[in-house]
Amino acid sequence: MAFGQRSRPDGPAPAAAPDPWVVDALALDANGRPVTDLTAADFELTQGGRSRKIASFTWFDTRLHTSVTRPEQAEGLGLLPDEVGRNLVVVVDDLGLSPAGIDAVCGTLKAFLADSMSSGDRMAILRRLQELGYEAGTGIMVGIPGQTHASIAADIELFRGMDMDMIGIGPYLPHPATPLGQEAARRQAEDDWPADQAPNSELMTCKVLALTRLARPDANLPATTALSLVNKTGGRAHGLQRGANVVMPNLTPLEDRARYEIYPEKAAVHETAEAINVGIVDLLGALGRTMGTGAGGRRRA
Numbered sequence: 001m002a003f004g005q006r007s008r009p010d011g012p013a014p015a016a017a018p019d020p021w022v023v024d025a026l027a028l029d030a031n032g033r034p035v036t037d038l039t040a041a042d043f044e045l046t047q048g049g050r051s052r053k054i055a056s057f058t059w060f061d062t063r064l065h066t067s068v069t070r071p072e073q074a075e076g077l078g079l080l081p082d083e084v085g086r087n088l089v090v091v092v093d094d095l096g097l098s099p100a101g102i103d104a105v106c107g108t109l110k111a112f113l114a115d116s117m118s119s120g121d122r123m124a125i126l127r128r129l130q131e132l133g134y135e136a137g138t139g140i141m142v143g144i145p146g147q148t149h150a151s152i153a154a155d156i157e158l159f160r161g162m163d164m165d166m167i168g169i170g171p172y173l174p175h176p177a178t179p180l181g182q183e184a185a186r187r188q189a190e191d192d193w194p195a196d197q198a199p200n201s202e203l204m205t206c207k208v209l210a211l212t213r214l215a216r217p218d219a220n221l222p223a224t225t226a227l228s229l230v231n232k233t234g235g236r237a238h239g240l241q242r243g244a245n246v247v248m249p250n251l252t253p254l255e256d257r258a259r260y261e262i263y264p265e266k267a268a269v270h271e272t273a274e275a276i277n278v279g280i281v282d283l284l285g286a287l288g289r290t291m292g293t294g295a296g297g298r299r300r301a
Contacts, residue, residue, distance in 0.1 A: 126164065135297055137220075139168030142208050143200020145184045145193075147172075152198055152208055160215040165298040166246070167216060169208050170224030171200040173263035202230045206242040213243030220298050222246040229265060240287060246296075247284075249276045 023045065027035040040057040090112075092105055129136040140147075140155050159167055174181035187193055198204055205227055213221060223239030225248055231238065236247065251273050252260060271279075284291055 123162070126162070130163070130165075135165040137166035137168060138162065138164050139166075139170075140208075141170060141172040141200075141226075142205045143172040143198055145180065145187050145197075147198045148194055148196040149198050150196060156208070156211050156215050159212055159219075162216075164216070164219055166220040166222070167212055168222055168224065169205065169212060170222075170226040171202065171205045171230050173200070173226050173229060175261070175263050200230075202227065202235055202238065205230070206238055209239055209243040218298070218300065220246050222248050224248060225250065226263065229263070237283060237287060240283075240289065247280050249273070249280055251276075 025043065027038055029035050036059055038059075040054040043054060043057075045052045045054055090109065097105065126136045126138060138159070140152070142152065172184075174184040176182065176185065209221060212219075221244045223236045223244035223246065227235040227239045229235070240247070250257065250271070254270070254272065257270075281291065
């Protein structure tokens with residue numbers, strides 16, 4: 001998240017400031033969270049040792065691509081949504097790459113996305129995908145080590161401001177062969193959890209589903225296969241009854257499913273696609289639901 005991104009003023013500059021500066025500022029508290037209630041009086045701007053008057057002061061949220069001018073702030077610059085954020089250009093000379101070079105580029109790009117991008121950058125990528133005509137989605141796993149109820153509430157508030165086509169919400173199921181799974185095991189063994197750690201339970205997941213449905217009544221929300229695992233008899237049905245409107249059958253060929261073990265005992269590993277389809281049809285019928293037809297994309301009002 002960043003505050004005060006460079007851009008052009010909307011309309012002619014005011015007469016009192018024919019050549020205005022546009023200065024970026026990022027304010028974080030001791031915990032690394034953005035401070036959003038500052039005013040121009042909290043800042044001092046100098047040039048060559050001389051104080052300069054702050055004529056415009058606006059808070060920008062690059063996650064949602066919005067700008068907000070509060071009553072106590074000076075009138076802000078009118079920015080278009082695509083003017084709030086950073087422009088990132090990655091140029092790859094793929095014609096001159098060897099197979100080993102391709103692997104190196106892929107590794108470098110992966111590291112860049114993981115370590116050098118902010119949440120605002122990722123939101124910008126999702127929005128750009130939608131502008132290109134793709135259906136775009138986001139979501140969270142509930143109960144990741146270190147995740148709190150407050151951070152989940154912030155995620156739901158973020159969903160409210162986004163126009164995502166699908167929002168995936170499922171319980172976090174640790175895999176012992178992954179660093180995050182090993183971290184979960186360590187925390188469990190040492191009882192090293194935040195005071196407000198969110199559980200990875202079916203109940204908590206269904207609460208998040210229900211609240212997200214209230215925040216985004218038009219988005220597709222899946223009842224995930226992970227939810228089917230935390231409650232093998234009723235998890236998927238409970239998800240559909242608490243806001244989900246999409247089911248996710250496992251159509252991977254049987255011989256390949258063991259290679260896609262994103263968590264232990266993944267649901268329907270040994271069921272054929274036909275058996276899974278019958279089970280879903282029976283479940284929807286028992287819930288009084290009608291299976292949709294067509295490509296399965298989001299239906300916009």
